[in-house]
Amino acid sequence: MGLVTVTRRGGTAVMTYANPPFGTMTAAGAQEMLELFRPLSADPAVRAVIVTGGIPDIFIRHYDVGELSNMGDALKAAPEPPPADGPPAQGYLALVDAIFDAPKPVIAAINGLCMGGGFELTLACDLRIASPEVAAIGLPETRIGIFPGGGGTQRLPRVVGEAKALEIILRGLTFTGRQAHAIGMVHELAADPLARALEIAAEWEPRGAEGIAYAKRLTRAALDRPVSEGLADERHAFLQVMRTASAREGLRQGQAPARIQEI
Numbered sequence: 001m002g003l004v005t006v007t008r009r010g011g012t013a014v015m016t017y018a019n020p021p022f023g024t025m026t027a028a029g030a031q032e033m034l035e036l037f038r039p040l041s042a043d044p045a046v047r048a049v050i051v052t053g054g055i056p057d058i059f060i061r062h063y064d065v066g067e068l069s070n071m072g073d074a075l076k077a078a079p080e081p082p083p084a085d086g087p088p089a090q091g092y093l094a095l096v097d098a099i100f101d102a103p104k105p106v107i108a109a110i111n112g113l114c115m116g117g118g119f120e121l122t123l124a125c126d127l128r129i130a131s132p133e134v135a136a137i138g139l140p141e142t143r144i145g146i147f148p149g150g151g152g153t154q155r156l157p158r159v160v161g162e163a164k165a166l167e168i169i170l171r172g173l174t175f176t177g178r179q180a181h182a183i184g185m186v187h188e189l190a191a192d193p194l195a196r197a198l199e200i201a202a203e204w205e206p207r208g209a210e211g212i213a214y215a216k217r218l219t220r221a222a223l224d225r226p227v228s229e230g231l232a233d234e235r236h237a238f239l240q241v242m243r244t245a246s247a248r249e250g251l252r253q254g255q256a257p258a259r260i261q262e263i
Contacts, residue, residue, distance in 0.1 A: 003029040005054065006036055011047035012201040013040045014194070018054025024064040025117045030092035037095065041102040047209060048201035049102070051125065052109035052194050057135070059110045060118030063092065065144070092117060096151050100124040100220070103213040105204060109193035110186065115140055115174055120150035123159065126216065127200065128186040129193045130177040137185060138174030158223060160184050208246030214238075 003026075005016045015036060019029055040046045053059035089097055099106050099121065108122035110130035114137045122128050130137065139148045139156065147153065148169060157165040160183055167173065180186045190196035204212055214237045222230050241247050 004032045011205045013046045014050045016054040023055045023058035023061040025060050026064045030095050034095040047204045048105045050107045050197045053111050057112035059112050059114040061113045062115040063117030096124040107197040109197040111193050117150050120152045123155040129188045129196050130186040132177045132189045134177035136174040137180040140172040143172040210244045211241050214241050
């Protein structure tokens with residue numbers, strides 16, 4: 001029996017991760033999720049992907065500490081650390097990169113405990129919706145002598161700012177769902193995060209997929225390059241998307257005064 005299930009709700013794919021009883025992420029779980037996610041990312045019929053947890057009150061608790069310990073032992077025995085510009089990411093790291101780079105929105109429906117690698121996975125998502133009753137969301141890695149190595153040190157500052165990210169990471173802090181929302185770690189609170197994620201995902205179904213894909217890519221890249229470079233890319237991409245059938249149809253529909261008022 002696999003650790004990941006995928007169900008379709010119209011144009012939305014829901015990926016549910018469940019590794020009972022503790023709900024930790026493992027190498028096998030990450031690989032299975034990656035192999036299921038890649039075709040969803042490439043499928044034009046899939047307009048959005050939602051990631052959620054399949055155990056009550058657990059999204060993804062954290063990455064399996066036993067596996068990390070074994071990794072540390074293996075690295076200690078190696079002649080030297082692998083170079084920073086080594087081979088392409090694999091397993092869990094490839095998974096978070098695939099989520100981040102997907103040409104369609106990915107929503108994390110955080111229904112329970114979400115720490116360490118579990119929270120880093122949500123940072124790769126575009127939107128995070130959490131239950132206010134979640135007991136712990138955050139990055140506690142420094143409590144056990146390591147640090148967030150799945151993108152947390154790079155993505156959390158872009159979400160909450162450098163000062164708050166330093167406090168969270170250096171002190172190994174976790175927060176309840178309500179507290180996480182108050183400081184901007186999650187976008188929304190909902191009693192049923194999956195139901196709310198499905199509502200948001202439905203908004204994208206009638207909209208042009210190309211426009212959404214360009215919007216995500218350009219916004220993601222905005223803080224990583226000079227404004228002049230980003231503006232040049234944006235202007236070129238805008239002309240590209242204006243050529244698509246979905247954009248031309250949307251513009252025709254948008255000419256009606258009532259439609260403009262709705263926008």
